Amino acid sequence: MRLRIRKTYWPRHALILTDTPRPDCPDCDGEGGHNYDYGDWATGEYAGTDWEPCPCWNEDRYWVLLPLPCLPRRTPAGGYSDEPPF
Template structure:
């Protein structure tokens, strides 16, 4: 059974997507959606983790609505040209 939810994603572009949700009462993955498997290299040291998806969850996604980008004039300036300063407050008088 598919449990749908709406989620926001930022890669490759901001969008609202429809995705599946893992079963919260699944005994295999405890509602996480997959089972992590740690593995080591030839010396026995930790080398990473592989993710095995649980059968209670499908990893498909469908884009519902691409979200618009903010116009350049609304983006926050961080290169010192911001009139409000780094804290968001101006030290100039209001007149």
């Protein structure tokens, strides 16, 4: 298991310790999975891209190290500001 520290925004702001894909994995070459395109079954046209994770890595395995505060955004009274940057 190779661990790294990341910042996450969902389900809340936090610093997490997460697993990374094996860099020497013969299936994914360290990418963690594969993208593949799929089409509409009726027309055969491109319909999107899907992600298939590799078994060498579990993207749902993480541990919260430090919850971070979620600071509210400051919005002027009218909703817009003419102060730089625009």
